[in-house]
Amino acid sequence: MSALNSTILSSVGSGDNQLITGAVGTAAILATTAVYYAITSRDKEGEFPKLRGIQLYHAWNFFQRRYDFLQSNFKRNPGKSFSFDVLHHNVTALTGEEARQVFYSNPHLGLDEGYKILMGSAPRVSNVDMATEENEDGNITLLNKRLNKLLNKARMQDILPTLLQDIIDKADRWGNGGTAGRINPFTEIYDLVFLMTARMTTCHDLTKNEADLKKIGDLFLTLQTSATPTSLLLPWFPSPARKAGRQATTELYTMLYGYVERRRHTQPTNDAIDVLIADGEVTQNIVGFVMTTLFAGVFNTGVISCWMLIDLAIHPEWREKCKKEIQDLLSRHFGDFLSSATLYEKLRAIPVTAWEDELPIIEACTRESQRIALSVINIRRNLCEEIKIGEGVVKRGDFLAYSVGDVHLNPEYYPEPHEYDPGRWLRPDPVPNTTYPFLGWGAGRHPCTGMKAAKLEMKLILAMFLTRYEFDLVDEDGKFPDPLPVPNRNDTHKVRPLGAAYYFNFKRIMQ
Numbered sequence: 001m002s003a004l005n006s007t008i009l010s011s012v013g014s015g016d017n018q019l020i021t022g023a024v025g026t027a028a029i030l031a032t033t034a035v036y037y038a039i040t041s042r043d044k045e046g047e048f049p050k051l052r053g054i055q056l057y058h059a060w061n062f063f064q065r066r067y068d069f070l071q072s073n074f075k076r077n078p079g080k081s082f083s084f085d086v087l088h089h090n091v092t093a094l095t096g097e098e099a100r101q102v103f104y105s106n107p108h109l110g111l112d113e114g115y116k117i118l119m120g121s122a123p124r125v126s127n128v129d130m131a132t133e134e135n136e137d138g139n140i141t142l143l144n145k146r147l148n149k150l151l152n153k154a155r156m157q158d159i160l161p162t163l164l165q166d167i168i169d170k171a172d173r174w175g176n177g178g179t180a181g182r183i184n185p186f187t188e189i190y191d192l193v194f195l196m197t198a199r200m201t202t203c204h205d206l207t208k209n210e211a212d213l214k215k216i217g218d219l220f221l222t223l224q225t226s227a228t229p230t231s232l233l234l235p236w237f238p239s240p241a242r243k244a245g246r247q248a249t250t251e252l253y254t255m256l257y258g259y260v261e262r263r264r265h266t267q268p269t270n271d272a273i274d275v276l277i278a279d280g281e282v283t284q285n286i287v288g289f290v291m292t293t294l295f296a297g298v299f300n301t302g303v304i305s306c307w308m309l310i311d312l313a314i315h316p317e318w319r320e321k322c323k324k325e326i327q328d329l330l331s332r333h334f335g336d337f338l339s340s341a342t343l344y345e346k347l348r349a350i351p352v353t354a355w356e357d358e359l360p361i362i363e364a365c366t367r368e369s370q371r372i373a374l375s376v377i378n379i380r381r382n383l384c385e386e387i388k389i390g391e392g393v394v395k396r397g398d399f400l401a402y403s404v405g406d407v408h409l410n411p412e413y414y415p416e417p418h419e420y421d422p423g424r425w426l427r428p429d430p431v432p433n434t435t436y437p438f439l440g441w442g443a444g445r446h447p448c449t450g451m452k453a454a455k456l457e458m459k460l461i462l463a464m465f466l467t468r469y470e471f472d473l474v475d476e477d478g479k480f481p482d483p484l485p486v487p488n489r490n491d492t493h494k495v496r497p498l499g500a501a502y503y504f505n506f507k508r509i510m511q
């Protein structure tokens, strides 16, 4: 609240005193009226109970510490969905099985419309003045069609050796010439994921240009930090964050536009951008596609890759099981695991189908890290007629928020929900008996289109890490952390650990 106050106050110039007194008086009357209204207003029939108090304060909390805001209100009234205002928009935070079922399966609930207004940090072609074409007006189907074409098994098989080489090239520059040192996963693994995702969704010209790739990564980070409560709550207010966000989107657009146009005048390859050009896509649409998929892909894959490695570093018994699973995979598909071939040569001999189907323990570990760390808030907007959920009604234009923790961290479905126990996924009947029991890859109408590609990326990183290195999780002082890292679920994009930073000390043990 104080940051908002100071922003508003700083916008008041040093005009004459009378004007200021008048303004302060009016503000006081408005505030008193708002408080009076907030305290005395009653929920109307058919409406979800509205949070009492000043709505701007709730909206601010929603943007500032989204996860805690929902959790603390659900704690006060267990099992009850509630609503609050974000300026003139009504937002209902949902809980429970029936609400989850409607949220993920109702065809009138728009995903893109929801995130566009209540998330704001994704780059949008519509934010760039020179753009004339637009492919993101809720047109997720088109996006998914393009993605499905680009991320199919045959293309993944083709790109697999390059992805492995990417990991080696990046890792060989960590620490002391790649042999030993310390890395912060939330920067180094992130950069790696960025490169690998760009590899799958852009073109070689871009991925080999380190300076441009870094610039694009930095622009994404600027976009992320520019989605402040002020810029989202007061979109007309020319805050520095808003300006920085618009500028970053324009720069991103211009850079990517240049790459696509250059590809139009070069010998076509099998790269994603070339495939879209060959399909007759106009440049604006290709740029829109790249911006959206990089955004959708990088943050989640980065988060889970980091937490998966952290969790395995904390639980050596599972780390050993995963390592053995990789070694067995190598033996099955390459032959002698101990032969003199490099790890790259061995790993590239494994077909994509084997990466997909033959690593149940690694799947269980990834899923468990995902369940615990990726407790995000999903958003929708009602684009059509009223929708009834329990006793409440969602009107046209209203927003819905569903905290994935409602199911992932619910002890009714996952006993000891904060305990890391990949074994729960390996037992008979691992999935709880409820509607959409696992939301790590979305559910219902909007399952993740990049799931297979993301899983492959994460498994390649894990295989390299587990086989090529010895690594330990350490704190700032180089000691095994106490307390152990806990995901900051309010850190919407990166989900870094709460409080201090954590690192991996690593030592390379094979080429």
Ligand code: HEM
Pocket (backbone or CB within 6 Å): 111, 140, 143, 144, 147, 197, 201, 293, 294, 296, 297, 298, 300, 301, 302, 304, 370, 374, 378, 379, 439, 440, 441, 442, 443, 445, 446, 447, 448, 449, 450, 451, 453, 454, 455
């Ligand atoms: C570990 C990595 C990833 C995780 C955990 C993840 C998770 C998710 C989740 C939970 C959703 C549903 C969101 C909602 O219901 O509001 C989703 C949707 C989506 N994801 Fe992913 N994702 C990952 C990687 C990727 C990658 C690499 C791409 C593309 C390159 C991608 C593209 C998409 C798209 C396009 C959608 C929207 C699908 C639709 O609305 O029909 N994701 N993802």
